[in-house]
């Protein structure tokens with residue numbers, strides 16, 4: 001029978017992924033029907049937009065976004081809220097959007113020499129359905145995929161950015177513009193509250209920033225509060241409060257702004273990411289979330305080092321100008337939200353660095369933009385990021401130098417690279433695994449066999465000295481090791497046995513060389 005044959009075929013479809021089915025009982029999963037026309041309402045004038053004249057370009061948890069293709073609002077987007085949200089908060093949302101339009105910040109669009117660019121994705125009109133009910137808003141359209149970076153990528157996927165945006169000179173300007181935009185928003189009486197990288201875009205061309213989802217902001221000093229806040233970006237003293245409580249002042253924004261500036265300048269690193277040596281500050285039984293670390297004040301990047309913590313080796317905080325470090329200290333060690341620097345303060349300090357052009361080219365890679373650094377300091381790309389990947393014209397350039405050097409010292413030259421290596425090795429800076437397996441086992445063991453065959457005292461002495469550096473390095477790296485305790489303590493025991501053993505052997509050989517003077 002034909003029917004059963006068809007059924008059989010249907011039940012044996014090729015296994016592959018399919019989009020999830022809509023839950024028929026979940027009303028929030030239904031987007032508003034868009035086969036119907038929509039009406040844009042501005043200054044009491046209604047503009048009809050037919051379904052053929054807009055197309056869907058995005059969908060979020062609470063709304064669907066359409067691009068208007070024809071008519072007066074061509075080039076704008078319509079954001080239509082989901083039915084479930086409208087059922088719950090239609091009146092509040094309508095009043096909020098109306099208030100936003102009335103209290104629009106002075107420059108939702110920035111007027112630049114190269115043309116106007118949006119600064120806030122601010123609503124300009126209301127949207128109604130065919131029944132005359134409020135259902136959404138109209139906002140400017142930005143082609144984020146083509147013209148902008150989302151701030152998350154900007155902070156974390158550095159290698160995917162255009163070279164200009166890998167440069168500290170550009171990142172400082174993005175930080176300055178971020179502070180400028182927040183300051184403008186505050187001046188208009190509104191607060192961002194849920195300020196996080198996902199709500200911010202950076203325009204590639206101008207390095208200006210755009211705030212999106214502005215209808216989630218706190219409008220008019222909390223008259224229409226924010227309803228969301230995101231972990232990792234909440235001021236530590238406000239962690240137990242609701243977004244509505246954080247909507248009443250600019251303090252939450254001052255914290256999130258400082259955090260984003262820190263991340264911009266430190267290539268994604270967060271101010272509370274550090275190693276905790278003193279377990280009384282935060283032990284393993286406690287949550288190691290960014291919020292919990294912030295609550296406990298585990299800030300390792302201050303002008304004064306904090307006991308029991310050490311900064312991440314990838315951080316370049318020691319290369320920042322003092323005035324910036326002071327502001328960051330003020331933001332992350334503040335006892336109260338009132339003591340944090342304002343957006344205006346941040347803007348002025350960062351803007352001064354740009355107008356004074358407080359930057360220098362790298363002496364080794366003067367053409368590379370990602371090697372630009374602050375005046376009066378060494379190049380952090382060379383010293384901390386150990387970025388020597390592109391072939392240099394300078395043939396004297398050492399192929400490999402010790403990474404993560406922190407001290408302000410002249411660029412490493414060929415002459416002291418050897419000394420630098422042993423010092424790094426001794427300090428345990430290569431980490432436990434590399435110090436033990438690469439420098440200890442892979443290099444030390446064949447070396448021992450070779451020297452045993454030669455039976456010469458001086459090379460044995462040199463090898464012992466090298467291995468002494470390895471074992472001191474293993475001891476120190478084990479002290480900092482955060483992984484399995486078995487490895488940590490095995491490494492410590494081995495170092496404890498080997499260090500005195502090597503010293504004794506070296507003493508015996510030295511004694512024998514000085515005594516006999518033969519068989520060198």
Ligand SMILES: [Zn+2]
Nearest residue numbers: 362371379382
């Ligand atoms: Zn450099």
